Amino acid sequence: MSAIAFDRATKASMRDWLRDTWVFAGRNAQHIRRLPEKLLDVTVQPIMFVLLFRFVFGGALAIQGTSYVNFLMAGIFVQTIAFAMLWSGVLLANDLQKGLIDRFRSLPMKSWAVLSARTTTDLFRSMLAITIMIAVGLAVGFRPDANLVEWAGAIGILLLFGFALAWIGITLGMTVRTPEAATGAIFIFVFPLTFASSAFVPTETMPSWLATFTEHQPITLVINTVRAWMLGNPAGSAAWQSIAWSLGILIVFFPLALIMYRKRTTD
Secondary structure, three states: OOHHHHHHHHHHHHHHHHHHHHHHHHHHHHHHHHHHHHHHHOOOOHHHHHHHHHHHHOOOOOOOOHHHHHHHHHHHHHHHHHHHHEEEEEEEHHHHHHHHHHHHOOOOOOOOOOHHHHHHHHHHHHHHHHHHHHHHHHHHOOOOOOHHHHHHHHHHHHHHHHHHHHHHHHHHHOOOHHHHHHHHHHHHHHHHHHHHHHHHHHHHHOOOHHHHHHOOOHHHHHHHHHHHHHHOOOHHHHHHHHHHHHHHHHHHHHHHHHHHHHHHHHH
């Protein structure tokens, strides 16, 4: 095959993949329209966390240099995005269990468009969650000082990290046999990391052995970056470390998810 023919074939394959991704993302959106309770984790849940932590712990915890709600919001952002994007694995496990993936194999489509459509849909769900959390945060006293560039950077970091986590979720969803098992695996994975982070309390208040781990794990780095930029402060090395973690996760789990999906759907 000549270089020109190969280039044309590659472009055609990319067009087919984008088309199929769009079609399946539309399918996912239709499911949400028919079952709006699928949005509870990105609508009601973040509101609940903001209100609980703001009014239950806000009066007991003093944060140097800012209010507790200003400190809190970055942690709620990252926690919500992490749970929402990892949920991709549960939904994929549900499709696998019901045999929907086997039906899709009979269609003239790129098989891995199912995965890219799932992560794309959850990115839009995450954008909805961010919008809701900003509105609720402002209502309960959140006062960010970010300019437009800092806002764009903070939201960009959130979505990049969430997109990377989605591929971990998909990998976990194909490792187990049922959606219930996928839910348990994802909860075990993300719950300790979000609470053993700088989301709700400063890391310097923790025991030294825990603080050492907490300060270098990816969720803390993303939270610190988002918090700094939303409050109009420099993020320092946390910013490039957050990006490095996100890209590293993608480099490992994106091809791993594709390999596992191909193996799971052809066995």
